[in-house]
Amino acid sequence: MDRRSFLKTTAATATLAAVGLPVRAADPLKIGFIYVGPVGDMGWSYQHDVARRAMEAKLGGKVVTSFIENVPEGPDAERALTQLALEGNQMIFATSFGFMEAAVNIAAKFPNVKFEHATGYKRADNLATYDARFYEGRAVQGTIAGRMTKTNKIGYIGSFPIPEVIQGINAAYIHAKKVNPDVEIKVVWAYTWFDPAKEADAAAALIAEGCDFILQHTDSTAPQAKAQEAGNVFTFGQASDMEAFKPSPRVASTIDNWAPYYIKRAQALVDGTWASESTWGGIGTGMVKIGEITDAVPAEVKAEAEELIAKIGDGSYHPFTGPLKKQDGSEWLAEGKTPEDGELAGLNFFVEGIAAEMPK
Amino acid sequence: MIGGIDIVTLIAALMAASTPVLLAATGELVAEKAGVLNLGVEGMMIVGAVAGFATAVTTGSPVLGFAGGALAAALMASLFALLTQVFLSNQTATGLALTLFGLGLSALAGKGFEGVRPPPTGKVPFGPLADLPVVGPIVFGHDWMVYVSLALVAAVWAFLKYARLGLILRAVGENHDAAHALGYRVIAVRFAALAFGGALAGLGGAYLSLVRVPQWTEGMTAGAGWIALAIVVFASWRAERVLIGAYLFGGITALQLQLQAAGYAIPVHFLSMAPYVITVLVLVVLSATHRYGAPAAPAALGRTFHASN
Numbered sequence: 025m026d027r028r029s030f031l032k033t034t035a036a037t038a039t040l041a042a043v044g045l046p047v048r049a050a051d052p053l054k055i056g057f058i059y060v061g062p063v064g065d066m067g068w069s070y071q072h073d074v075a076r077r078a079m080e081a082k083l084g085g086k087v088v089t090s091f092i093e094n095v096p097e098g099p100d101a102e103r104a105l106t107q108l109a110l111e112g113n114q115m116i117f118a119t120s121f122g123f124m125e126a127a128v129n130i131a132a133k134f135p136n137v138k139f140e141h142a143t144g145y146k147r148a149d150n151l152a153t154y155d156a157r158f159y160e161g162r163a164v165q166g167t168i169a170g171r172m173t174k175t176n177k178i179g180y181i182g183s184f185p186i187p188e189v190i191q192g193i194n195a196a197y198i199h200a201k202k203v204n205p206d207v208e209i210k211v212v213w214a215y216t217w218f219d220p221a222k223e224a225d226a227a228a229a230l231i232a233e234g235c236d237f238i239l240q241h242t243d244s245t246a247p248q249a250k251a252q253e254a255g256n257v258f259t260f261g262q263a264s265d266m267e268a269f270k271p272s273p274r275v276a277s278t279i280d281n282w283a284p285y286y287i288k289r290a291q292a293l294v295d296g297t298w299a300s301e302s303t304w305g306g307i308g309t310g311m312v313k314i315g316e317i318t319d320a321v322p323a324e325v326k327a328e329a330e331e332l333i334a335k336i337g338d339g340s341y342h343p344f345t346g347p348l349k350k351q352d353g354s355e356w357l358a359e360g361k362t363p364e365d366g367e368l369a370g371l372n373f374f375v376e377g378i379a380a381e382m383p384k
Numbered sequence: 385m386i387g388g389i390d391i392v393t394l395i396a397a398l399m400a401a402s403t404p405v406l407l408a409a410t411g412e413l414v415a416e417k418a419g420v421l422n423l424g425v426e427g428m429m430i431v432g433a434v435a436g437f438a439t440a441v442t443t444g445s446p447v448l449g450f451a452g453g454a455l456a457a458a459l460m461a462s463l464f465a466l467l468t469q470v471f472l473s474n475q476t477a478t479g480l481a482l483t484l485f486g487l488g489l490s491a492l493a494g495k496g497f498e499g500v501r502p503p504p505t506g507k508v509p510f511g512p513l514a515d516l517p518v519v520g521p522i523v524f525g526h527d528w529m530v531y532v533s534l535a536l537v538a539a540v541w542a543f544l545k546y547a548r549l550g551l552i553l554r555a556v557g558e559n560h561d562a563a564h565a566l567g568y569r570v571i572a573v574r575f576a577a578l579a580f581g582g583a584l585a586g587l588g589g590a591y592l593s594l595v596r597v598p599q600w601t602e603g604m605t606a607g608a609g610w611i612a613l614a615i616v617v618f619a620s621w622r623a624e625r626v627l628i629g630a631y632l633f634g635g636i637t638a639l640q641l642q643l644q645a646a647g648y649a650i651p652v653h654f655l656s657m658a659p660y661v662i663t664v665l666v667l668v669v670l671s672a673t674h675r676y677g678a679p680a681a682p683a684a685l686g687r688t689f690h691a692s693n
Contacts, residue, residue, distance in 0.1 A: 061603070062491060062601075062602035062603045063602070064491060064494070064495070064498055064601065064602030064603075065601060065602065065603075066498055066499060066601070094603060179645070210645055210647065211644070212641055212644040212645050213644060213652060214641075215652060215653070215656070216606075218603070218606070219606040219607075220592075220597045220599070220601045220604040220606065221401075221404070221592055221596055221597060221604065221605075221606060221608065222606070222637065222641075224596060224597045224598075225397070225401055225596075225637060225638060225641050226641050226645075228397060229397070229638070229641040229642045229644070229645040230645050232390070232393050232397070232642070232645070233642075233645040233646060235645075244601050244604075245499065245599060245601065246597045246599065246601065246604075249501070249597055249598055249599040250597070252501070253504075253598065266499075268498075268499030268500075269499075379647055380647060380649075381649035383649065383652065
């Protein structure tokens, strides 16, 4: 192509594009996602992508979605969000706690774009938040682990010391302790959501310390693989069912079921009824699901876990029910009391009995 | 046991945890000694990880898996060599592109291998030696790849120091025009050095997916390749110091996790930062002592060679 015809083609394309603009308004609504890990982590990000695909399938033709994976938490997240906004996405899901500041900043720059931030607590007129009560699943895990552990040591791989993770550690410990007074919990902070090698090393360190249950709040299946290798060590599927590790080491799982929420929000966008709100779903609303409890769990323990799931589901039991004390021995919840959601969302202390120190 | 930390377990864990970066850094050392800066280590590692995993799962043999990982990463390195040595592309940009390419390619190729369990890589049967106190777990308690990695470091050290070919490789890295004038085939030497470096990065990646984790997960190298690059600088381009550097970097990760598991409240961030701070200090010391002796970095590092110059 010589230069003149190149210029002509370019001009023609530009004209077409300009003319085409109004037509595009009738096109499907664009919805973007950013993930903190790769879709193939088989955990957290994978589960968000499952919901994204469910949303696209359900609202077929009315929305088109796209995603950016492996977005680091921090300034890069702003770049990714800006890119999605500039590409014409009308709604953008930021699916990790560490995207919070980025989402707040970019939401202010693009007031006409609706933002949805997972697991955060900062909202704006065009920034909604949604979260799942993962601690309800942790209560179930703690019960099973407390009943089954032979070494009385439960290992917990934490990502970052943020409320969402601290709730989980507390819930797991409280319920393990309830069924097994001798149990202790060992916490290792990985300071990453996704780094299979580090997660595997953390699991190995906990197993070396004598833990025979490994609970993880990181995204990859590496701890499951490490537990499988060690043998006689049990785990729970995290975020996703992680069914590849059934029936053991994975004896149950907490599944993040985002699909109904994503579909509801996309529908609201299509209908023009979207409003900024904060959603915190649990077992009761179906946002948290407990995956199959395998036969590696004794029948009576399984029955006990299922009863707990039912009680949490119908609202007759709250995993944080007093009397509960803080780690330093001071009173947190009086007999029969349960915490406000706002207090839980800012939880920054361990309960009494946990020996690990909270990182500063 | 010191303060609740089992030192023997720690050292044994440290050696396994450090092996991927040790292999990758040793490979990169050879490439840089030949005067080529290959920033694609991360990409080659992850391709090695997925290719090694796929080969091991398909054939059921971890040995073939490691071979497959090394071969695939060597091919990646050859692509880099072709672009930078024959077509004279910019080494920095090409290396970065290689990393991005490797991350994408491995994600694509690994789709069918998620959640699959690899065949176990066996420990070397030392018999009663492995049951000895202290030396048993540290010296005789590893899978064979750990010994291979140590042998490779020793071989690279001896090759660079004593072998005639090693001398030629260093000459090419120090002054490619002079080496060319002496009749050495600069491009062929660099091609070979890069392919070797790639193969080692591939072995490191395969170790990650076959032994250390063990499974395939997208993006599983999570920056190990960049650490390998930092270790080469830390080691001031000496094979024996690469070993120290790799065990230091790997050791600190293993140490901080074990300290936490043992119930210590430790400033994780400071420990994680330590190797990088030391690297910066090493660089400062190197540039300060530079005046009194030869610079540590190969003189022709990163420079493009063309016979017409």
